[in-house]
Amino acid sequence: MANPRARAVVSCHPHSELARRSSRRMEVDYRNKHILAPMVRVGTLPFRLLAADYGADITYGEEIIDHKMLKCVRRENDLLGTTDFVEKGTNDVVFRTCPEEKSRVVFQMGTSNAVRALTVAQMLHEDVMAIDINMGCPRSFSLSGGMVADRPRYPAQWSEIAAVADALSIPVIANGDVFEYEDFGRIKQATGAASVMVARGAMWNASVFSAAGKSSWEQVKREYVRKCILWDNDIKSSKHTLKEMIVHHSCFEFPEGRAVIKCSSNADLARLYGEEEYYKTVTEYRRETTR
Known part of the structure; x- marks a missing residue:
């Protein structure tokens, strides 16, 4: 069976050795x-790869x-082809990455401690x-697991970013109110920033990164x-991200939102979104590779 991943696509002190490497x-x-x-609870491996696919x-x-x-x-997950950082004594994956995104x-x-x-x-x-x-979030906001979606809905102050960019020689990354691909160019021109970062616009539709236009x-x-199926994403994370997508375009109390709430596995999500065949392909491939 074909691999479904093909479809997705100077001292002796140890600290000094780390610095040299x-x-x-x-x-x-x-x-x-x-x-x-x-983005807390959103920026896991599947969403990062989705954004990368779009540009x-x-x-x-x-x-x-x-x-x-x-x-x-740290554990090598041979079944998924990932590197997992798993909480000791549990199977809880705290951070998962893969060679496809290493660059x-x-x-x-x-x-708060060096x-x-x-x-x-x-x-x-x-x-x-x-x-x-x-260093961008207030300590209480950061430690309580605050989300970008929690920020006040005030217009981004692009003029203030411009003042910072003008005063510094290092690259400044601008963000705020980037919802269409054209906004990348607009904010760069308005601020003189070196690059542009997007949060809500990507969370609501990751194809905002596509120069060819939104999907x-x-x-x-x-x-x-x-x-999420391919990379065995935690179901709570998958549901949370889908919720953020849904509430921006629709209402979580509508049938789709209620159905997402009831999902308890990626298999349930596959059925809800018509991806049963893909789920079957992935699970069969994994079963064959572990024989």
Whole structure:
């Protein structure tokens, strides 16, 4: 059976050794990039790959607190072809990545302690393109698991971003009120920023990254469900992301929303969105590879 993934597509101190290895890695270029923002409970592997398929150059994972990562062990998942960071003593995957995204995925960490941050960075720096320390959210907002969707619905202050970009020589990434592909160019021109990051616009329709224009809302939802099946995404995360897609375009109290609430597995989502055959193909392939 064909692999369904083909369809988706200088001292002796150890810290010094990490620094030497890291210095040999390619420097990340943050200029002229379209970037998927970090979004709690949304920015898991399936959604990051979906955004990349549509044209995202850099994809941030959801913010994960250092304490949480320090409870994890790194495991190679041969069945999925992923690298999983799993909470010790459980089967709970805290962070999952794969070789397909290694050149563009950024791990975002919430931390207030340099030693913990360095320890976490040592755990996963070989598996991601870059590691980002979250300095953009108030501490209470970050630690309580706040979401981009919780931000006040005020217009983005592009003029303030322009003032920052004008004052700095390093690349500035602008974000705010990017809902169409044309908005990437508009915000860059208005702010002079080096790159553009999008959160809500991508969460509501990941094809905002496509220069060819947006795909239909229904198509994007189905593509997301297929990726959740392929990468065995946590059902709670899958349902939460679908909820965010639905409430923007419709109402979660309508039949589709109520049906999503009732789903308890990716198999249920496959039935709801007409992806039973794809689910069968993936599960049969996995069954054959484990024989």
